[in-house]
Amino acid sequence: MYRAPVGANVKWRFSPIYKLGKGCANAKDALLGKGDSWRKDTESRFYKLYNSTLYAFEKEGAFSEGSVDKIMECLKENVDRIAELWNDRRSSYLLIFSPISEDGHFMYPLDVKAYLSYFRSRLKEQGAGGGCSSQNGSVGEKLCALCRSQTSETVNLDKIFAFATFDKENFLPGIKASDKSKGKMFPICQDCYKALSGGKACIDEKYSDSKSIYGVNIYVVPELIMGNANMGHAVQFNEDFLSKGLSNEGHLSNRIMKMDDSVVLHFVFWEKNQAQERLLLMVEDVPPSRLKHIEETWGISANATGRSDLSNDGSANSRLYRIIGLMWSKVMELAGKSDNERNYAKDWMLGIEGKILSGECINVDEVKTFFVSRLQGLCADHEWVQNKSKYFARDVYCIIDFLYRLNGED
Numbered sequence: 331m332y333r334a335p336v337g338a339n340v341k342w343r344f345s346p347i348y349k350l351g352k353g354c355a356n357a358k359d360a361l362l363g364k365g366d367s368w369r370k371d372t373e374s375r376f377y378k379l380y381n382s383t384l385y386a387f388e389k390e391g392a393f394s395e396g397s398v399d400k401i402m403e404c405l406k407e408n409v410d411r412i413a414e415l416w417n418d419r420r421s422s423y424l425l426i427f428s429p430i431s432e433d434g435h436f437m438y439p440l441d442v443k444a445y446l447s448y449f450r451s452r453l454k455e456q457g458a459g460g461g462c463s464s465q466n467g468s469v470g471e472k473l474c475a476l477c478r479s480q481t482s483e484t485v486n487l488d489k490i491f492a493f494a495t496f497d498k499e500n501f502l503p504g505i506k507a508s509d510k511s512k513g514k515m516f517p518i519c520q521d522c523y524k525a526l527s528g529g530k531a532c533i534d535e536k537y538s539d540s541k542s543i544y545g546v547n548i549y550v551v552p553e554l555i556m557g558n559a560n561m562g563h564a565v566q567f568n569e570d571f572l573s574k575g576l577s578n579e580g581h582l583s584n585r586i587m588k589m590d591d592s593v594v595l596h597f598v599f600w601e602k603n604q605a606q607e608r609l610l611l612m613v614e615d616v617p618p619s620r621l622k623h624i625e626e627t628w629g630i631s632a633n634a635t636g637r638s639d640l641s642n643d644g645s646a647n648s649r650l651y652r653i654i655g656l657m658w659s660k661v662m663e664l665a666g667k668s669d670n671e672r673n674y675a676k677d678w679m680l681g682i683e684g685k686i687l688s689g690e691c692i693n694v695d696e697v698k699t700f701f702v703s704r705l706q707g708l709c710a711d712h713e714w715v716q717n718k719s720k721y722f723a724r725d726v727y728c729i730i731d732f733l734y735r736l737n738g739e740d
């Protein structure tokens with residue numbers, strides 16, 4: 331009776347099972363946390379156990395009032411024993427909370443009625459892992475948000491895209507994933523669900539690039555905007571891309587530059603964050619001719635700044651992607667060390683790459699300021715000055731020249 335939690339931040343689990351994970355050298359400290367009280371140390375295992383798993387059982391009535399405090403007291407009393415058992419780094423450990431039967435046997439959660447009904451009601455809240463049932467009588471027939479057909483069985487987008495979850499108000503603005511809100515938040519019928527999840531699987535398989543930018547996934551989804559009749563030899567490349575996608579290369583290759591504008595491309599940049607997917611950037615309707623223009627501009631800048639090696643075609647990956655990759659790596663090199671600084675730089679850089687793809691004007695002064703303001707710190711690093719500064723300066727010079735030319739200010 332175990333199901334993975336529905337999100338990293340939810341404060342309940344399907345069953346009274348807590349994953350301690352691999353054995354720990356300072357087990358006692360890890361359990362109890364710093365200082366005297368695990369209740370204040372949000373990093374301590376007891377704090378996490380209490381808040382992520384146990385307390386919800388009491389709140390929902392599966393445990394009687396005050397039970398969790400009693401359990402925590404017992405755990406604290408026995409902390410030395412638990413720490414002693416939780417010590418092998420090669421093994422992974424679970425804590426299972428379950429009663430002892432009248433004849434003195436440990437009862438597995440499945441044999442405990444209160445757990446079973448708790449599990450079932452949680453499952454029901456989640457729409458039984460798929461269809462959102464209307465058994466609770468709150469709504470009868472619902473309208474599918476896509477095809478407008480009437481149906482009693484609907485599903486929400488979070489079943490297809492992990493960035494469309496109910497705790498993210500900008501995507502599915504439901505505070506609670508209850509049946510009531512699910513009926514209102516972009517409900518889709520079973521047929522549309524099938525079509526959408528089929529489409530998602532197809533994008534994952536064919537149009538997904540996880541190589542070009544470290545840690546970031548890029549979907550490149552083509553859309554046919556005109557019929558393909560009498561379009562000449564470029565059509566073959568369009569058809570190739572539509573049918574094969576990126577599957578052979580796993581990145582955006584030069585083949586894409588041979589397509590014509592009867593196809594537009596949609597770019598989606600996203601990253602994985604534990605169980606969730608974080609949407610970073612979406613750029614719609616990019617015609618291949620714009621990509622060609624970006625590449626050509628890059629070629630001119632690379633030659634003008636003495637970096638023709640950056641524009642030659644030695645690599646199978648397209649120049650466009652090498653531009654995106656180079657700008658990305660130069661910015662991340664300067665982004666600082668803390669997560670906050672790096673996330674800020676990442677979002678900012680993606681914003682600029684989004685503008686490049688969508689053909690908007692770029693604030694080059696801002697880019698210059700970013701590089702210049704951070705150079706000072708780097709110059710204090712002798713090793714960097716000796717080994718990297720020369721290449722760095724040339725790359726940055728090329729990038730700035732390229733951005734000016736894209737803006738039409740060469």
Ligand SMILES: [Zn+2]
Pocket residue numbers: 474475476477478479518519520521522523
């Ligand atoms: Zn539908």
